[in-house]
Amino acid sequence: MTSKQGVVLYGPPAAGKDTVTTALTELSPTYAQFARLKVGTGKSTGYRMGTVEQLSELEAAGAVVYANSRYGNTYVIDAPGLDDAFAAGVPVVHLGQVDGVRALTDGYPASWVVVLLWCSRETTAERSAGRGDSDTTARLTAWDATREDLDGHPATVWDLTLDTTAASPQEAARLIDQLLTQRAGAATA
Numbered sequence: 001m002t003s004k005q006g007v008v009l010y011g012p013p014a015a016g017k018d019t020v021t022t023a024l025t026e027l028s029p030t031y032a033q034f035a036r037l038k039v040g041t042g043k044s045t046g047y048r049m050g051t052v053e054q055l056s057e058l059e060a061a062g063a064v065v066y067a068n069s070r071y072g073n074t075y076v077i078d079a080p081g082l083d084d085a086f087a088a089g090v091p092v093v094h095l096g097q098v099d100g101v102r103a104l105t106d107g108y109p110a111s112w113v114v115v116l117l118w119c120s121r122e123t124t125a126e127r128s129a130g131r132g133d134s135d136t137t138a139r140l141t142a143w144d145a146t147r148e149d150l151d152g153h154p155a156t157v158w159d160l161t162l163d164t165t166a167a168s169p170q171e172a173a174r175l176i177d178q179l180l181t182q183r184a185g186a187a188t189a
Helices: 017-027 052-060 079-088 098-107 121-130 136-152 169-188
Strands: 005-010 031-033 036-039 047-050 064-070 073-078 090-095 111-118 160-163
Touching (some): 005 079, 005 098, 005 169, 017 031, 017 111, 017 169, 052 073, 064 098, 073 079, 073 098, 090 098, 098 111, 098 136, 121 136, 160 169
Parallel strands (some): 005 090, 031 090, 111 160
Antiparallel strands (some): 036 073
16 A cells, blocks of 8 residues: 555535635645646645646656646646645645546545535535636636536445535645544554
8 A cells, every 4th residue: 555645625616626725725835736737827825837838748657647728728647746735745636527536536546535526506606706716607607517427427436425515625724634644543553
């Protein structure tokens, strides 16, 4: 069993992935959001901005664990980036596609805690507008796609499911940390 531990937060836009990650990092500095490689334009905070050439090199080396396109950009989870993230602590990977969750948990050896964070479409609209997103309509389209994705993969097993309108970010972080700690204890027992 690998000693590497990571967290996957899956959910629609504005479900609380950033907020729960912040609560995790406040709980323990070993947690850090995994900065995906982003090829494109727009928001750069939380990403490693890359080029089409870099993506081509990673693909040629077989180092792309998962890539998806949304909002006119390509978002990449790459093995070298994950290696660096695990060397620094416990990476928290944000995903909005079940195929991405499966590609990551099947394609990169680690003990992954996979968490479904959920909120209603209305909550996504309110939170998106409240944080000043200029692309709320696109985020609602992504919410719809996430709902369809979940409906299309009913057999997906989540280690933890949280409604972020009911659980506080701190409670979510505590439950995730507790699950990770239990898994680490079971691995050493």
